[in-house]
Amino acid sequence: MTDENHSTEEELIAQRREHLEKLREAGVAYRNDFKRDTLAADIHENHGNSSKEELEEQKVRVAVAGRMMSRRIMGKASFAHVKDMSGQIQIFVRKDDVGEDTYNDFKQFDLGDIIAIKGWVFITKTGELSIHVEELTILVKSLRPLPEKFHGLTDLETRYRQRYLDLMTNDDTRHVFSIRSKTINYIRSYLDGCGFVEVETPMMHPVPGGATARPFKTHHNALDMELYLRIAPELYLKRLVVGGVEKVYEINRSFRNEGLSPRHNPEFSMLEFYQAYADYHDLMDLTEDLLRKLVNHLFGDSKLTYQEQDYDLSKPFVRLTVFDSILEYNPDLTPDDINNLDSIRKTSDKLGVPYEDNFGLGKVQIEIFEKIVESKLQGPAFITAFPKEVSPLARSSDNDPFLTDRFELFIGGREIANGFSELNDPDDQAERFRKQVESKEAGDNEAMHYDADYITALEYGLPPTAGEGIGIDRLVMLLTDSPSIRDVILFPHMRAKE
RNA sequence: GGGCCGUUAGCUCAGUCGGUAGAGCAUCUGACUUUUAAUCAGGUGGUCGUAGGUUCGAUCCCUACACGGCCCA
Numbered sequence: 001m002t003d004e005n006h007s008t009e010e011e012l013i014a015q016r017r018e019h020l021e022k023l024r025e026a027g028v029a030y031r032n033d034f035k036r037d038t039l040a041a042d043i044h045e046n047h048g049n050s051s052k053e054e055l056e057e058q059k060v061r062v063a064v065a066g067r068m069m070s071r072r073i074m075g076k077a078s079f080a081h082v083k084d085m086s087g088q089i090q091i092f093v094r095k096d097d098v099g100e101d102t103y104n105d106f107k108q109f110d111l112g113d114i115i116a117i118k119g120w121v122f123i124t125k126t127g128e129l130s131i132h133v134e135e136l137t138i139l140v141k142s143l144r145p146l147p148e149k150f151h152g153l154t155d156l157e158t159r160y161r162q163r164y165l166d167l168m169t170n171d172d173t174r175h176v177f178s179i180r181s182k183t184i185n186y187i188r189s190y191l192d193g194c195g196f197v198e199v200e201t202p203m204m205h206p207v208p209g210g211a212t213a214r215p216f217k218t219h220h221n222a223l224d225m226e227l228y229l230r231i232a233p234e235l236y237l238k239r240l241v242v243g244g245v246e247k248v249y250e251i252n253r254s255f256r257n258e259g260l261s262p263r264h265n266p267e268f269s270m271l272e273f274y275q276a277y278a279d280y281h282d283l284m285d286l287t288e289d290l291l292r293k294l295v296n297h298l299f300g301d302s303k304l305t306y307q308e309q310d311y312d313l314s315k316p317f318v319r320l321t322v323f324d325s326i327l328e329y330n331p332d333l334t335p336d337d338i339n340n341l342d343s344i345r346k347t348s349d350k351l352g353v354p355y356e357d358n359f360g361l362g363k364v365q366i367e368i369f370e371k372i373v374e375s376k377l378q379g380p381a382f383i384t385a386f387p388k389e390v391s392p393l394a395r396s397s398d399n400d401p402f403l404t405d406r407f408e409l410f411i412g413g414r415e416i417a418n419g420f421s422e423l424n425d426p427d428d429q430a431e432r433f434r435k436q437v438e439s440k441e442a443g444d445n446e447a448m449h450y451d452a453d454y455i456t457a458l459e460y461g462l463p464p465t466a467g468e469g470i471g472i473d474r475l476v477m478l479l480t481d482s483p484s485i486r487d488v489i490l491f492p493h494m495r496a497k498e
Numbered sequence: 499g500g501g502c503c504g505u506u507a508g509c510u511c512a513g514u515c516g517g518u519a520g521a522g523c524a525u526c527u528g529a530c531u532u533u534u535a536a537u538c539a540g541g542u543g544g545u546c547g548u549a550g551g552u553u554c555g556a557u558c559c560c561u562a563c564a565c566g567g568c569c570c571a
Binding site: 005006007008009010011012013015070072073074075076077078079081090092094095096110111124125126128130144145146147148149150151152153154155156157158160169259261262354484494495497 | 499505507508509510511522523524525526527529530531532533534535536537541542543544564565566567568571
């Protein structure tokens with residue numbers, strides 16, 4: 001050892017680099033000649049119920065590798081915990097068993113090192129299933145000190161910027177991303193089971209469409225062409241339905257050039273699916289069934305808790321129109337207060353909901369809905385009958401031309417899904433695009449572009465179809481009781497440091 | 499974009515009504531052959547986010563900025 005045994009970060013790293021140098025000299029740094037045959041969780045699963053005596057008798061030998069997370073040296077015998085992707089297992093290292101040289105090597109290991117063990121499974125005096133080590137080696141020297149072993153890493157900024165440290169030390173974080181993976185897998189198998197076909201459509205669009213949002217702009221050099229990162233895959237998926245792919249879905253990223261918040265990341269994951277010869281009622285039924293089965297699949301029952309609020313998905317989801325929901329959550333209002341532009345403007349003023357002069361009745365209704373009703377919708381609740389003015393891609397309602405055959409699903413005051421019977425009348429669609437372009441020219445930079453190529457596709461005939469988008473990130477937030485979208489995205493966007 | 503809060507050792511956190519900072523873990527030395535937040539004894543480790551200002555003196559008060567969090571638009 002050096003005489004200078006300090007412990008600034010620099011010096012901690014220097015100490016570890018000295019250990020690495022010794023490994024390099026011995027020709028065993030960064031080796032890759034060890035094959036493990038067992039994961040930590042396998043050991044717990046296979047031997048967790050065995051008795052001490054059974055294990056002594058069987059002498060089950062395992063080869064395990066992982067990161068050393070803790071160590072307790074007691075003279076000539078030591079314990080450590082080794083962590084792999086499945087979990088942790090304790091190892092017991094005794095000088096008499098591994099020999100003096102290996103034991104001394106072991107004492108030079110640092111927390112965070114990636115090590116390999118061969119030994120037999122046993123139970124310690126205090127009853128912990130462990131590996132009695134016979135052979136031991138270091139595979140990778142960790143040069144930087146680990147976060148504290150008991151509290152783990154709690155600093156949010158570091159957890160997001162250096163997610164690997166978060167994953168290394170916080171089991172909760174691993175759990176969240178495991179649920180995320182299982183959720184996406186389950187959705188895929190559910191839709192596959194219903195006969196849907198998974199596709200990948202372009203992420204770079206010459207005309208951004210499928211949602212009202214600001215896009216990211218980029219440039220293709222060879223084509224010398226402006227392109228936009230997609231804000232939604234919708235218009236391409238419907239082109240596929242035109243082409244005869246009658247049940248189609250895509251799960252992937254979309255991008256919106258907007259602010260960051262606990263509910264918004266500039267890139268986010270969506271499921272979109274389209275089913276020909278179905279209407280929005282069919283999709284509400286499908287969504288209810290999918291979510292109920294998903295929660296059962298993940299948790300074994302239909303109940304979940306989000307931010308201390310309980311939800312039971314076994315009960316039928318509420319279904320309520322936008323109009324009725326405004327009245328329900330504003331008991332002082334009468335239908336006449338919100339069913340014409342003059343009265344709803346007065347109502348908005350009274351409620352303190354801002355609107356602009358060019359907003360029609362439908363848009364003002366939605367402003368009130370979003371500001372006042374949404375956050376109160378514990379749900380699960382399908383809100384239906386959205387005004388045409390705010391639904392430029394949805395089919396007009398047969399009963400009321402002011403409305404569309406559209407719904408959104410709310411759980412915990414948050415929009416989880418948005419679906420509708422698709423607008424397949426090309427002339428109506430062209431007219432709606434023109435209205436959007438007018439809004440854009442009037443200064444609404446979220447309004448849609450006119451997509452002539454899409455109109456052409458509709459002119460060939462889109463079958464009667466219903467389609468829906470489900471926000472994967474928000475769904476996973478709900479399923480993992482995560483307050484922020486950053487908790488369910490591995491590498492959330494952050495401002496560059498320095 | 500606006501408001502509020504935060505930033506102290508590698509990590510988790512105290513603290514200073516303005517007088518140059520502490521603990522636990524990690525690390526180092528020693529003891530210890532079934533520990534488990536191991537234990538016991540003794541050490542090391544800090545530009546108190548950055549830059550200015552006020553002051554005899556600033557980690558603390560003021561201003562600006564950076565990064566993060568929450569709320570609002």
